[in-house]
Amino acid sequence: METKTVIFELRTKHGLSQYELAEKVLVTRQAVSRWETGETVPNTETLKLLSKVFDVSINTLLGSPRQLFCQCCGMPLEDSIISKETNGEFNEDYCKWCYSKGDFVYKSKEELLDYLVKNMPNPDNLKDDERRHYYDSFLSQLKHWKI
Numbered sequence: 001m002e003t004k005t006v007i008f009e010l011r012t013k014h015g016l017s018q019y020e021l022a023e024k025v026l027v028t029r030q031a032v033s034r035w036e037t038g039e040t041v042p043n044t045e046t047l048k049l050l051s052k053v054f055d056v057s058i059n060t061l062l063g064s065p066r067q068l069f070c071q072c073c074g075m076p077l078e079d080s081i082i083s084k085e086t087n088g089e090f091n092e093d094y095c096k097w098c099y100s101k102g103d104f105v106y107k108s109k110e111e112l113l114d115y116l117v118k119n120m121p122n123p124d125n126l127k128d129d130e131r132r133h134y135y136d137s138f139l140s141q142l143k144h145w146k147i
Contacts, residue, residue, distance in 0.1 A: 001063045004038040010054045010061075011036075025049040048089060057082050057090045071143035072098035073112060093143065109136070109145050 011021050011032070018032040025046055034040045042050060047058045054061075056079050059068055068077035071093045075081070083091045083099040091099060098105055098112075106112040116135045117128050126134070139145045 002038065003041050003061060003063050004036050006061055006063055007032075007042075007050070008036045010050075010056065014054065021053070024053050051090055052088060055079070057092050059092055068092055069142075070095040070098055072104065072106065072139075072145070073116075074138060074142055098144075104144075109139055112139065 011018070016024070018036070019029045022029045022032045025042075026049065027042075027046060031040070031042075035042055042061075047061055050061055051058050057068075057077075059066065060079055068082070069075065070077055073095060075095050075097075077092065077095060079090075081095050081097070083094040083096045085091050086102040093099075094104075106115070113132050113135055117131050120131075120135075122131060
């Protein structure tokens with residue numbers, strides 16, 4: 001979906017006029033109109049404000065151009081599970097279970113591996129050490145754990 005459509009749909013879903021949205025994100029009504037016609041797109045700072053107003057990620061505002069994955073555990077990210085910083089801004093790198101209130105939940109990869117081995121389904125009936133090795137090879141590719 002294009003940014004212009006996303007902004008229009010979010011604005012109408014929230015019952016805001018172009019003028020009301022403009023006031024909330026400190027721009028003119030004409031700027032909002034230009035976004036919704038596709039003439040322009042909001043700048044980075046305005047995208048951050050729109051993200052807060054609509055409680056969606058910047059990725060969503062941009063039409064979800066890329067699939068986001070938690071860079072700690074690998075879970076696919078949707079707006080409802082994306083972590084937030086202490087100031088309320090989305091942190092599109094992590095899920096809310098791995099990163100909460102400005103801090104990482106898992107202090108080491110070993111701690112996360114322990115959790116995964118204990119709690120994740122085991123459809124192939126692999127031994128715990130085999131599962132640990134499998135998860136470790138996957139996690140090692142993610143930004144948070146790359147060596």
